[in-house]
Amino acid sequence: MITGHCNCGAVRFEVTEPFVSANYCHCTRCQRRTGTAASAQGGVAPGSVRVLAGEELVGSWQPPDGFAKEFCTRCGSALWTRDPGSGEIAGVRLGVLDGDPGIRPRLRQFVAYAAPWEPIPDDGLPRFPERRPS
Ligand SMILES: [Zn+2]
Numbered sequence: 001m002i003t004g005h006c007n008c009g010a011v012r013f014e015v016t017e018p019f020v021s022a023n024y025c026h027c028t029r030c031q032r033r034t035g036t037a038a039s040a041q042g043g044v045a046p047g048s049v050r051v052l053a054g055e056e057l058v059g060s061w062q063p064p065d066g067f068a069k070e071f072c073t074r075c076g077s078a079l080w081t082r083d084p085g086s087g088e089i090a091g092v093r094l095g096v097l098d099g100d101p102g103i104r105p106r107l108r109q110f111v112a113y114a115a116p117w118e119p120i121p122d123d124g125l126p127r128f129p130e131r132r133p134s
Protein backbone atom coordinates (compact mmCIF):
# COMPACT_ATOMS: atom_id res chain seq x y z
CA MET A 1 0.00 0.00 0.00
CA ILE A 2 1.37 3.36 -1.03
CA THR A 3 0.31 6.44 0.91
CA GLY A 4 0.74 10.14 0.36
CA HIS A 5 -0.11 13.52 1.78
CA CYS A 6 0.16 17.23 1.06
CA ASN A 7 2.57 19.60 2.80
CA CYS A 8 0.10 20.70 5.50
CA GLY A 9 -1.13 17.15 6.09
CA ALA A 10 -4.82 17.94 5.59
CA VAL A 11 -5.14 15.82 2.46
CA ARG A 12 -4.16 12.16 2.86
CA PHE A 13 -4.64 9.36 0.39
CA GLU A 14 -3.60 5.85 -0.49
CA VAL A 15 -2.97 4.07 -3.76
CA THR A 16 -4.30 0.55 -3.55
CA GLU A 17 -2.81 -0.91 -6.73
CA PRO A 18 0.68 -0.73 -8.27
CA PHE A 19 1.41 2.24 -10.49
CA VAL A 20 0.98 1.41 -14.17
CA SER A 21 3.35 4.02 -15.60
CA ALA A 22 5.50 6.99 -14.66
CA ASN A 23 6.99 9.91 -16.53
CA TYR A 24 8.45 13.35 -16.39
CA CYS A 25 6.40 16.07 -18.03
CA HIS A 26 8.15 19.20 -19.26
CA CYS A 27 5.03 21.03 -20.48
CA THR A 28 4.56 24.66 -19.50
CA ARG A 29 1.48 23.84 -17.41
CA CYS A 30 3.52 21.45 -15.30
CA GLN A 31 6.25 24.06 -15.00
CA ARG A 32 3.76 26.62 -13.73
CA ARG A 33 1.86 24.38 -11.34
CA THR A 34 5.05 22.98 -9.79
CA GLY A 35 7.39 25.95 -10.12
CA THR A 36 10.02 23.54 -11.43
CA ALA A 37 11.40 22.45 -14.80
CA ALA A 38 9.49 19.17 -14.96
CA SER A 39 6.87 17.21 -13.05
CA ALA A 40 7.19 13.54 -12.06
CA GLN A 41 3.97 11.60 -12.01
CA GLY A 42 2.74 8.06 -11.83
CA GLY A 43 -0.21 6.66 -13.76
CA VAL A 44 -2.69 4.79 -11.57
CA ALA A 45 -5.22 2.06 -12.23
CA PRO A 46 -8.75 3.51 -12.37
CA GLY A 47 -10.31 3.68 -8.94
CA SER A 48 -7.09 2.86 -7.09
CA VAL A 49 -6.67 6.23 -5.34
CA ARG A 50 -8.62 6.50 -2.11
CA VAL A 51 -8.76 9.89 -0.36
CA LEU A 52 -8.53 9.24 3.38
CA ALA A 53 -8.81 12.81 4.63
CA GLY A 54 -9.28 16.36 3.41
CA GLU A 55 -11.30 15.66 0.28
CA GLU A 56 -13.20 18.93 0.85
CA LEU A 57 -9.91 20.84 0.65
CA VAL A 58 -8.97 19.50 -2.76
CA GLY A 59 -9.14 22.24 -5.38
CA SER A 60 -9.24 21.63 -9.10
CA TRP A 61 -8.21 23.55 -12.17
CA GLN A 62 -9.80 22.22 -15.32
CA PRO A 63 -8.04 23.50 -18.43
CA PRO A 64 -10.23 23.67 -21.54
CA ASP A 65 -8.21 21.01 -23.34
CA GLY A 66 -6.67 18.66 -20.83
CA PHE A 67 -6.86 16.77 -17.57
CA ALA A 68 -7.81 18.57 -14.36
CA LYS A 69 -4.94 19.55 -12.05
CA GLU A 70 -5.86 19.01 -8.42
CA PHE A 71 -4.16 20.41 -5.34
CA CYS A 72 -4.56 21.16 -1.64
CA THR A 73 -6.25 24.54 -1.28
CA ARG A 74 -4.70 25.04 2.15
CA CYS A 75 -1.01 24.53 1.33
CA GLY A 76 -0.92 24.43 -2.48
CA SER A 77 0.66 20.98 -2.86
CA ALA A 78 0.03 19.45 -6.28
CA LEU A 79 -1.71 16.11 -5.72
CA TRP A 80 -3.01 14.40 -8.84
CA THR A 81 -4.64 14.77 -12.22
CA ARG A 82 -8.16 13.74 -13.09
CA ASP A 83 -9.59 12.58 -16.42
CA PRO A 84 -12.54 14.90 -17.12
CA GLY A 85 -14.14 12.18 -19.26
CA SER A 86 -14.25 9.38 -16.71
CA GLY A 87 -14.01 11.57 -13.59
CA GLU A 88 -11.30 9.19 -12.33
CA ILE A 89 -7.94 10.21 -10.91
CA ALA A 90 -5.51 9.25 -13.68
CA GLY A 91 -2.12 10.08 -12.20
CA VAL A 92 -0.53 11.06 -8.90
CA ARG A 93 2.37 13.48 -8.45
CA LEU A 94 5.27 11.36 -7.22
CA GLY A 95 6.50 14.12 -4.91
CA VAL A 96 3.51 13.80 -2.55
CA LEU A 97 4.02 10.09 -1.89
CA ASP A 98 5.34 9.01 1.50
CA GLY A 99 7.63 6.25 0.32
CA ASP A 100 8.96 4.49 -2.76
CA PRO A 101 6.26 4.22 -5.41
CA GLY A 102 7.90 1.06 -6.76
CA ILE A 103 8.15 2.53 -10.24
CA ARG A 104 10.57 4.93 -11.89
CA PRO A 105 9.81 7.52 -14.57
CA ARG A 106 10.28 5.80 -17.93
CA LEU A 107 10.15 8.71 -20.35
CA ARG A 108 10.11 12.47 -20.74
CA GLN A 109 7.30 14.16 -22.60
CA PHE A 110 6.69 17.66 -23.99
CA VAL A 111 10.46 18.24 -24.10
CA ALA A 112 9.89 20.73 -26.95
CA TYR A 113 8.71 23.11 -24.19
CA ALA A 114 11.48 22.35 -21.71
CA ALA A 115 12.58 25.21 -19.47
CA PRO A 116 15.52 27.11 -21.01
CA TRP A 117 17.19 27.48 -17.61
CA GLU A 118 17.67 23.79 -16.83
CA PRO A 119 19.24 21.18 -19.13
CA ILE A 120 17.20 18.00 -19.57
CA PRO A 121 19.09 15.34 -17.56
CA ASP A 122 21.14 12.98 -19.69
CA ASP A 123 19.52 9.90 -18.13
CA GLY A 124 18.89 7.84 -21.24
CA LEU A 125 15.10 8.03 -20.91
CA PRO A 126 13.15 8.29 -24.19
CA ARG A 127 12.20 11.88 -24.97
CA PHE A 128 9.07 12.96 -26.81
CA PRO A 129 8.69 16.50 -28.17
CA GLU A 130 4.92 16.39 -27.54
CA ARG A 131 2.67 14.09 -25.52
CA ARG A 132 3.97 10.54 -25.14
CA PRO A 133 2.48 8.05 -27.58
CA SER A 134 -0.32 6.11 -25.90
ZN1 LIG B 1 -2.26 20.74 2.33
Ligand SMILES: [Zn+2]
Nearest residue numbers: 025026027030
Ligand atom coordinates in the same frame (compact mmCIF):
# COMPACT_ATOMS: atom_id res chain seq x y z
ZN1 LIG C 1 2.74 18.49 -18.17
